[in-house]
Amino acid sequence: MSRTARNASTGIGIAVVLALGLTACGSSGGDDVAADKKQTLTVWAMGAEGEKLADVAKVYEKANPNITVKVTPVGWDVAHQKLVSAAAAGTMPDVAQMGGSYMGEFSELGVLEPVDTKTFQKKDFFPAGWKQGEVDGQAYGVPWYVDTRVLYYRTDLAEKAGITKAPTNWKEMQDLATAYQKKAGTKWGLSIQPSGLDTVQNFYSFLYSAGGEIVNDKGEAVIDSPEAVKALKEYGSYFDKGLSNKSIPPGYDVVKDFGNGRVPMFFGGPWHVTLLNEGQPQLKGKWAVAAVPADKSSTSMAGGSSLVISKDSEHKAAATKFIQYLTDTKGQADWYKRTKDLPANTAAWTSGALADDADLQIFKKQMDTAKSSPSLPNLSEITDKVDQAIAKVTQGKASAEDALKTAQSEIEGLVK
Amino acid sequence: MSTTTGKAAEPAKVQAGPGTTSPAAGPKGSRRRRKPSMGVQNMAGWLFSTPFLVLFLVFMAVPIIATLVMSFTDFGLRNVTHPLDANFIGFENYTKLFSDEKFLKSLFNTAYFVVVGVPLTILLGLVVAVLLNNGIDRARTFFRVGFYAPVVTTIVAVAVVWRFVLDPSDGLVAGLFSEVGLTAPDFLGSETLAMPSMIAMAVWRNVGTVMVLFIAGLQAIPTEVREAARLDGANVWQEFKGITVPLLRPTLLYATVITTIGYLNVFEEPFVMTQGGPSDSTLTVSLNMYREGFNFFHMGYASAMAYVLFVVIMGITVLQLRLLKDNTK
Numbered sequence: 001m002s003r004t005a006r007n008a009s010t011g012i013g014i015a016v017v018l019a020l021g022l023t024a025c026g027s028s029g030g031d032d033v034a035a036d037k038k039q040t041l042t043v044w045a046m047g048a049e050g051e052k053l054a055d056v057a058k059v060y061e062k063a064n065p066n067i068t069v070k071v072t073p074v075g076w077d078v079a080h081q082k083l084v085s086a087a088a089a090g091t092m093p094d095v096a097q098m099g100g101s102y103m104g105e106f107s108e109l110g111v112l113e114p115v116d117t118k119t120f121q122k123k124d125f126f127p128a129g130w131k132q133g134e135v136d137g138q139a140y141g142v143p144w145y146v147d148t149r150v151l152y153y154r155t156d157l158a159e160k161a162g163i164t165k166a167p168t169n170w171k172e173m174q175d176l177a178t179a180y181q182k183k184a185g186t187k188w189g190l191s192i193q194p195s196g197l198d199t200v201q202n203f204y205s206f207l208y209s210a211g212g213e214i215v216n217d218k219g220e221a222v223i224d225s226p227e228a229v230k231a232l233k234e235y236g237s238y239f240d241k242g243l244s245n246k247s248i249p250p251g252y253d254v255v256k257d258f259g260n261g262r263v264p265m266f267f268g269g270p271w272h273v274t275l276l277n278e279g280q281p282q283l284k285g286k287w288a289v290a291a292v293p294a295d296k297s298s299t300s301m302a303g304g305s306s307l308v309i310s311k312d313s314e315h316k317a318a319a320t321k322f323i324q325y326l327t328d329t330k331g332q333a334d335w336y337k338r339t340k341d342l343p344a345n346t347a348a349w350t351s352g353a354l355a356d357d358a359d360l361q362i363f364k365k366q367m368d369t370a371k372s373s374p375s376l377p378n379l380s381e382i383t384d385k386v387d388q389a390i391a392k393v394t395q396g397k398a399s400a401e402d403a404l405k406t407a408q409s410e411i412e413g414l415v416k
Numbered sequence: 417m418s419t420t421t422g423k424a425a426e427p428a429k430v431q432a433g434p435g436t437t438s439p440a441a442g443p444k445g446s447r448r449r450r451k452p453s454m455g456v457q458n459m460a461g462w463l464f465s466t467p468f469l470v471l472f473l474v475f476m477a478v479p480i481i482a483t484l485v486m487s488f489t490d491f492g493l494r495n496v497t498h499p500l501d502a503n504f505i506g507f508e509n510y511t512k513l514f515s516d517e518k519f520l521k522s523l524f525n526t527a528y529f530v531v532v533g534v535p536l537t538i539l540l541g542l543v544v545a546v547l548l549n550n551g552i553d554r555a556r557t558f559f560r561v562g563f564y565a566p567v568v569t570t571i572v573a574v575a576v577v578w579r580f581v582l583d584p585s586d587g588l589v590a591g592l593f594s595e596v597g598l599t600a601p602d603f604l605g606s607e608t609l610a611m612p613s614m615i616a617m618a619v620w621r622n623v624g625t626v627m628v629l630f631i632a633g634l635q636a637i638p639t640e641v642r643e644a645a646r647l648d649g650a651n652v653w654q655e656f657k658g659i660t661v662p663l664l665r666p667t668l669l670y671a672t673v674i675t676t677i678g679y680l681n682v683f684e685e686p687f688v689m690t691q692g693g694p695s696d697s698t699l700t701v702s703l704n705m706y707r708e709g710f711n712f713f714h715m716g717y718a719s720a721m722a723y724v725l726f727v728v729i730m731g732i733t734v735l736q737l738r739l740l741k742d743n744t745k
Contacts, residue, residue, distance in 0.1 A: 080710075081710060084496060084713075087496060087497055088496045088497060105493060105713075108493055108494055109493065109494065109496055109497045110497055110498075111497060187585070195693050195694055195695070196691050196693050196694075197691050246602075246605065247584070247602045247604070247605020247606070247694065248605075249579050249583075249604055249605070249689075249690075250688070250689070250690065250691050251575075251576075251579070262585070377493055377494075378493070378712065378713075380711050380712060381711070381712040384711070384712075391693070391694070391695055392695075395607075395694065395695060397695070
């Protein structure tokens with residue numbers, strides 16, 4: 001019954017490292033190796049990106065024979081713990097992929113090298129993509145790829161329900177959800193997450209479109225603002241009216257239910273295009289994507305990953321060159337071809353499939369105005385409070401006002 | 417940090433290791449005469465246990481002590497790279513725990529899990545073991561494997577299957593309900609049903625372990641005793657009550673203790689099935705600790721939680737040993 005063995009080893013690993021005081025930092029930046037010297041770059045990338053990046057590294061090595069790029073793919077499920085352990089032990093790789101939500105935390109740990117803003121310029125990237133790599137106005141990560149959520153909906157079922165155009169605002173979206181259920185006989189109207197970890201990701205489309213935020217630019221908690229209350233009321237109304245499922249198990253596969261018509265609408269990322277094309281080929285031509293339905297504006301959340309350089313790295317010059325290669329126009333277009341990850345560099349969108357595909361342009365448009373979460377060291381704790389507020393409302397336990405008031409007071413204690 | 421406790425609960429067992437190698441040689445009178453070789457034997461014992469001792473020290477003793485120290489500090493995210501900057505705050509973490517609604521709720525949930533889950537697991541394990549030991553002759557191996565299979569199946573696979581079984585819209589149970597014209601409740605999505613559903617799954621998963629222990633115990637009961645009882649005219653129930661149960665008591669004690677310790681540490685079931693939800697109704701102490709430690713990096717706080725759980729486990733274990741042992745005399 002020793003069930004927690006694997007987590008135990010990580011926990012104990014960290015504890016041991018701390019206890020034995022093995023936290024001696026690697027040598028500091030002083031003895032940096034020049035970019036044209038023979039050297040090996042260590043790079044960590046997560047999930048599918050880790051595997052695809054190894055191919056790109058091979059191409060890069062051919063053009064730069066003095067550099068050997070050693071890519072280590074790290075699973076998303078263990079990425080966070082591995083990075084923290086590495087930070088604690090002073091064994092961070094030269095270059096690492098980092099999700100926007102990690103940024104605040106790792107800059108707090110003091111293990112990230114500030115971005116060389118002469119080489120990488122803010123204006124070349126989506127604003128939200130760039131902001132994700134920033135902490136307190138200082139850039140630590142170069143945007144590598146971005147993602148944002150848009151509305152996926154079944155056009156064939158919408159037609160059956162008597163609606164032929166995409167919903168553009170909150171009212172139209174709810175009307176469509178109702179029509180799907182009443183006239184097209186779908187089980188649900190819209191799939192949004194009712195509770196649990198990262199529910200807030202579904203809520204962002206509502207919150208940002210209403211003009212609300214969790215923490216504002218000044219670092220103050222503002223989750224009980226009238227805009228936020230309005231957004232949560234709207235979000236909750238889908239559950240009140242039985243348009244959305246109040247209970248979704250962890251690991252729920254929305255693509256399957258979209259395919260069988262049980263769920264005709266959901267907010268999805270760019271990867272859902274591939275999942276739908278490959279997993280539900282029978283749906284071809286029966287679905288479309290639309291911008292997030294607007295309230296004050298149509299504003300979605302921005303996600304994605306940045307590339308960071310470790311403060312202790314001795315290969316910063318070479319690392320910078322490698323990141324430059326990955327994030328310039330050509331490298332980004334090539335990366336899109338390999339992974340279907342959306343380029344963070346806006347210039348990459350001007351040619352090829354990225355410029356011609358109408359669906360992709362919706363992502364581009366949404367990305368132009370998308371907002372990224374604030375880079376705070378305890379972001380996961382803060383969003384957890386919002387998750388709890390959302391759960392209270394969707395489960396009918398509290399009003400939006402009360403739930404957000406509680407969240408506000410809790411988050412105030414966390415942002416100092 | 418969930419786990420440091422999981423392990424912390426066991427040192428009693430483990431520490432017996434080094435002990436048995438040296439003094440245990442003493443009591444055996446016959447060995448005592450060979451005084452000169454004693455030291456060598458001792459040396460050899462220590463030598464052979466060195467790999468274990470080193471591993472134990474590095475991976476168990478040091479973290480256990482580090483956790484204890486950490487539980488008196490405000491060790492947080494920043495201290496991962498600057499551990500010495502953490503401040504000693506005395507018992508603050510501990511006092512905070514008992515006004516932390518979430519922790520109290522997780523403590524309650526864990527107690528619920530143990531109080532309902534342990535007796536069910538032990539009882540079913542015993543029943544299955546007795547049935548398999550006496551009843552079925554031909555398919556015995558098949559059933560033993562059948563009941564033991566869940567024990568060795570990875571929890572993720574188990575979670576996938578159980579989610580299907582309990583899925584309110586097209587799961588197996590929902591199908592059975594609709595056969596008789598009823599609508600299945602949403603087991604994992606309901607605050608009142610999530611915990612019982614999870615207990616059902618845990619019992620299903622752990623009955624095999626207990627069953628194996630009981631089968632071993634049952635087979636250790638000498639047949640003569642049974643035969644004597646039968647000759648005296650005892651019926652099946654009398655034989656079970658008068659012979660099987662008393663002779664099985666050591667096994668029962670062991671099974672109860674390890675099942676309780678395991679259940680007090682329950683982590684994987686809520687982690688993969690419900691993430692502690694809905695509304696924290698399946699949040700256990702271990703899961704809460706894991707979140708505080710690894711999601712929010714409140715390492716000091718999580719360590720304090722680990723030690724509270726450790727004390728609870730130790731208290732309950734001691735109590736169980738007392739209660740169940742005294743009865744045998």
